Amino acid sequence: MSEPSFLPEARAFRLRNARVPAAFLTGGVPAGAPLDGDGCALIDIVVADGAFAGLLPAGGSPEALPAADLAGRQVWPRLVDAHTHLDKGHTVARTPNPDGDFPGARGATTADRTRYWDAEDLRRRMAFGLACAWAHGTGAIRTHLDSQESAGEGALRDQAATTWAVFREMRTAWAGRIALQGVGLTPIDAYATDYGRRLADLIADSDGLIGGVTRPTGGLHGGALAEIDALLDRLFDLARERNRDVDLHIDETGDPAATSLDAVARATLRHGYEGRVTCGHCCSLALQPDAQAAATIARVAQAGIRIVTLPTVNMYLQDRQRGRTPRWRGVAPVQELMAAGVPVAVAGDNCRDAFYAYGDHDMLDTFRAAVRILHLDHPLAGAPALAGPVPGEMMGLPHAGTIRVGGPADLILLPARSLNEVVARSHAGRIVVVAGRPIAARLPPYEALTGEAAPW
Numbered sequence: 001m002s003e004p005s006f007l008p009e010a011r012a013f014r015l016r017n018a019r020v021p022a023a024f025l026t027g028g029v030p031a032g033a034p035l036d037g038d039g040c041a042l043i044d045i046v047v048a049d050g051a052f053a054g055l056l057p058a059g060g061s062p063e064a065l066p067a068a069d070l071a072g073r074q075v076w077p078r079l080v081d082a083h084t085h086l087d088k089g090h091t092v093a094r095t096p097n098p099d100g101d102f103p104g105a106r107g108a109t110t111a112d113r114t115r116y117w118d119a120e121d122l123r124r125r126m127a128f129g130l131a132c133a134w135a136h137g138t139g140a141i142r143t144h145l146d147s148q149e150s151a152g153e154g155a156l157r158d159q160a161a162t163t164w165a166v167f168r169e170m171r172t173a174w175a176g177r178i179a180l181q182g183v184g185l186t187p188i189d190a191y192a193t194d195y196g197r198r199l200a201d202l203i204a205d206s207d208g209l210i211g212g213v214t215r216p217t218g219g220l221h222g223g224a225l226a227e228i229d230a231l232l233d234r235l236f237d238l239a240r241e242r243n244r245d246v247d248l249h250i251d252e253t254g255d256p257a258a259t260s261l262d263a264v265a266r267a268t269l270r271h272g273y274e275g276r277v278t279c280g281h282c283c284s285l286a287l288q289p290d291a292q293a294a295a296t297i298a299r300v301a302q303a304g305i306r307i308v309t310l311p312t313v314n315m316y317l318q319d320r321q322r323g324r325t326p327r328w329r330g331v332a333p334v335q336e337l338m339a340a341g342v343p344v345a346v347a348g349d350n351c352r353d354a355f356y357a358y359g360d361h362d363m364l365d366t367f368r369a370a371v372r373i374l375h376l377d378h379p380l381a382g383a384p385a386l387a388g389p390v391p392g393e394m395m396g397l398p399h400a401g402t403i404r405v406g407g408p409a410d411l412i413l414l415p416a417r418s419l420n421e422v423v424a425r426s427h428a429g430r431i432v433v434v435a436g437r438p439i440a441a442r443l444p445p446y447e448a449l450t451g452e453a454a455p456w
């Protein structure tokens with residue numbers, strides 16, 4: 001990630017012969033630009049004052065401007081990670097998940113949160129995660145923030161206040177580098193209580209989104225349909241009163257009886273909240289009978305709900321039993337959702353915590369894994385949309401995850417010519433460009449988490 005000698009220092013310059021997936025060119029592929037078999041256009045990019053000033057077919061940019069010739073290498077926008085948990089990150093060493101499954105993750109997280117999560121601990125781990133994301137070339141992140149009421153003397157209320165205060169501090173500190181959004185995460189039952197109303201106020205005061213985890217309606221976890229409808233009504237009322245969008249954790253289980261996605265779609269329509277709701281996970285949808293899943297997907301499309309799939313974490317947590325090889329990848333039926341016109345984004349979710357032991361806040365890595373896990377290939381042409389323009393639109397950020405005239409010249413320059421070469425390698429040698437300049441940042445060493453000196 002060193003400064004490339006070939007990027008001109010001028011106020012205005014050209015990147016010649018850049019190969020850009022058409023999925024990122026949301027203002028349209030420049031007329032006359034040749035497209036390869038994977039839907040990538042060969043173009044010249046004009047940058048002026050840190051923004052995209054022109055996109056032209058290769059060879060069409062003004063000769064007078066200084067230029068760097070990318071010789072047909074891939075140029076991507078900075079990517080968008082629309083579902084993360086920065087507050088939990090990098091806790092795996094001190095509080096491991098004993099079984100690697102979902103109940104183990106919840107138990108270990110509660111233990112870790114109760115024991116360690118003061119402002120300083122949150123600040124150190126969140127800053128580390130953001131520094132990783134920055135160096136890898138992520139331009140926008142939405143993070144869920146554990147906000148449930150804690151047991152004991154006001155402790156729960158204090159946790160949410162502490163966490164959201166650190167989040168607001170981080171959002172200010174990183175403004176101009178990474179756009180941050182926060183979502184409250186609590187069992188949705190909380191919104192029926194006095195605590196829930198105070199939490200909704202805290203979220204609104206922090207310019208965040210109302211969120212939570214719906215309980216599966218029946219099956220493993222019990223709970224009646226009428227009850228979830230009433231709880232969702234309460235949640236949507238609180239959101240509407242505060243003019244907040246909604247982002248929920250939905251049906252993250254292999255139990256096909258978990259059908260809260262359909263309940264959320266019905267609630268969205270009931271409350272006129274079309275276009276303002278995002279649902280993450282939706283794993284059980286993949287295991288329901290085809291006709292039932294199709295009916296739910298149709299209602300999700302009608303309600304203008306966006307779906308976020310978290311393939312690395314779902315594959316890790318779902319269908320896990322000690323001594324038995326998993327038979328299911330754990331993911332939502334993404335191809336069927338997209339075929340019905342539902343916007344689907346891919347995101348990283350957890351990073352080195354009880355819900356997922358691995359990860360590095362690298363959206364390019366998440367994208368590459370998503371291609372493999374979800375079969376987003378043959379052809380690859382549509383896949384980049386899930387990591388750029390779709391989550392950017394989901395976050396309400398008009399230019400994030402796109403290369404279009406007027407947007408900030410934020411790019412990832414990849415030592416790869418085709419989409420196959422992008423997906424095949426991990427690309428430690430990428431160059432991240434922000435506002436037209438390469439950033440010098442390197443990945444933070446793990447020693448930064450513990451305050452030790454790095455040997456090199």
Ligand SMILES: Nc1ccnc(=O)[nH]1
Pocket residue numbers: 085088249252313349350355
């Ligand atoms: N997959 C997840 C569910 C709930 N909380 C998390 O942090 N992650």
